[in-house]
Amino acid sequence: MAAWKQSELKRIKELEEENARLKKMYANLAMELDTAKYVIEKKALKPCDKRMIIVDMRKERPKDISKACRLLKLSRSSLCYTSIKDDVTVMVQLENLAKQNPVEGFWKCYYRIRNTGRLLTIRGCTGCIKRWACPCAVR
Structure with missing residues (x-):
């Protein structure tokens, strides 16, 4: 390493940072794909069905809730909605x-x-x- 020039060390450091960023991006995409596969298995048309799928996902994958909401096209605020009919x-x-x-x-x-x-x-x-x-x- 002592024989390497300063510019080469800087370039290697930049490549390592880019590699870490790409690994993180790949992990997010892989997680989103896994979530999408889980969601697609269960067809949901009504918001109540979508909520049930997300509740099931919350037990298995607690970090994927926002991604599941995005995939199911359900806002996170409507996830917590309860009807007030009497x-x-x-x-x-x-x-x-x-x-x-x-x-x-x-x-x-x-x-x-x-x-x-x-x-x-x-x-x-x-x-x-x-x-x-x-x-x-x-x-």
């Missing part, structure tokens, strides 16, 4: 109406809840019925 009160009202009037179907119960002044959509109400076993069936 379906429990609607379900309790539907169950009470179904117990009071067992002959009546879903639509009468639905309109009775609407007539009390609660803003309720058909979609939200049928979602409640699908999640919980409600006595009043949609016909």
